[in-house]
Amino acid sequence: MSAVSRLSVNVNAIAMLRNRRDLPWPSVTGLAALAMEAGAKGITVHPRPDERHIRKSDVFELSELIEDRFPNKELCLEGYPSPDFMKLVEDARPDQVLFVPDEPEQTTSDHGWDFSKDTSRLADAIAMSKDCAVTVSLFCDPDPSAPAHAAKMGAERIEIYTGPYGACYDDQDRALKELDKVVATAESAQAVGLGVNAGHDLTVENIPPLLAKAPFIREMSIGHGFTADALIHGFAASVNRFRCAMGEL
Template identity: 65%
Template sequence: MKTPSRLSVNVNAVAVIRNRRDVPWPSVTHLSALALNAGAKGITIHPRPDERHIRRTDVLDLSNMLTEDMQGKELCLEGYPDKRFMELLEEVRPTQVLFVPDDPSQQTSDHGWDFDENMDLLKEVIAQAKSLDIRTSLFVNPDPSQPTLAAEAGAERIEIYTGPYGACHADKEAEKRELEKVVATAEAAKAAGLLVNAGHDLTVENLPALIERVPYISEVSIGHGFTADALIHGFTESVRRFRGALGEL
């Protein structure tokens, strides 16, 4: 029996390629539909203020597609909770929101929240999201001290930043050390009553070791690694490959 998918495909990189030209292809919605029809559980997007990849129109198009044609599939909006993002959240009402501490100029989400400085903000925006019946997740560093703070803020999940783990692909000893940090953080989240997501630089090669140690991960959000794989194998086959690496097939 096949197990349910834990794969959420981040399609920001698709939008980056499209935005190199003033043309509508590659289509964010079309490739998202391919991934979902191939077995992915959902789509993750990060609409930044400058729209350098995902545009507001993409958010609306994807939301409409999932509502009309993809019942049971999920949309996760990722972003910094400024006024504009919170207004978009209220308009779209995705399945899940991932709040990240990004400066607008950052290339990608590359660190977790500083809870000492942002606890009041996080409590406020998490309460707003919950009032809209949106599942809440906070981006945290691979540090076991962080999940209890995320729980204090009111989050239902954390997403562990796995970039340091993924960056060790050429150094197996360092990879083992970074994996231990991820595992310890996941265990702390479980003890705090939170569900665990993971994301950043996850690949077909490094997912199996992570899932073996943290089999209770609820979701992995994969964008760059998935897109790189799909350039070789295609979106449909890459969904199969990543779900295989997750032990789902």
């Protein structure tokens, strides 16, 4: 029997492609189902205010899909804790919410929370999510000091921003330095009792070195790299390729 998967497939890119035409394909729910049938742990989406990729309607359709067909899988909702986003969390009740410090115009999440600034809105969002029985994760830079702040605020997990590590695909020496930062942050999170997730620019090539040093990472949210891989190999095959990179198959 294969191990429980760490892979959460982010389907934002599928929604972006669909939105180029006023047509129902490619189907966000259809491809999410393919990923979960192939063994993915669950699905991650980041609905932005302008709905340029994931729409609010997608969130509810994915929630229904998982409830009806994949009750052992998980939906992770990613976003900035604005009133509109928190209403979506309250209504959709995902398994996990990842709070990110994004401005509305950002193309992607590219930095973690600055805990030295006013985080009162974030604290309120964490409390509200817990009231809804939703697991809370905070997006953190690869900085060993960050997990302690996240734990103090009441988060149950962090997701380490692995973009700087992923960007070193053509510079092995720099990649090793960035990897050490990620691992040190993961170990710091583990030391304060937080679950550890990782995400951004992870690939079948750079995942094995990361898990060799931090095998306790429990979840990896992968969108761009996964979608690029699936364009060549197919959705189901890419689930297998990433799970193999994670040592699960």
